[in-house]
Amino acid sequence: MSDWDDADNLATAVAILGATGVLLTMTSSIGDTSTVQMVAWATDVIRTIAVPSFGLIILFWFLLKAEPLIDAFADW
Numbered sequence: 001m002s003d004w005d006d007a008d009n010l011a012t013a014v015a016i017l018g019a020t021g022v023l024l025t026m027t028s029s030i031g032d033t034s035t036v037q038m039v040a041w042a043t044d045v046i047r048t049i050a051v052p053s054f055g056l057i058i059l060f061w062f063l064l065k066a067e068p069l070i071d072a073f074a075d076w
Helices: 003-028 035-050 053-075
Strands: none
Touching: 003 035, 003 053
């Protein structure tokens, strides 16, 4: 696997863990809340989790690429 794939997998895991609470609330509230509230929750998940996940991919990729440099600096 490349560093980009590793970064993508890490960002996906972070996004899933971040969305778990809202998704659990949504599934446990089926029938009790209105459709408008469900759409608001789904929009909130997309806005706060899915959109920043691309930035997480770039951050993790940078950290994975910088690891040899950081190790070399620490050994120096």
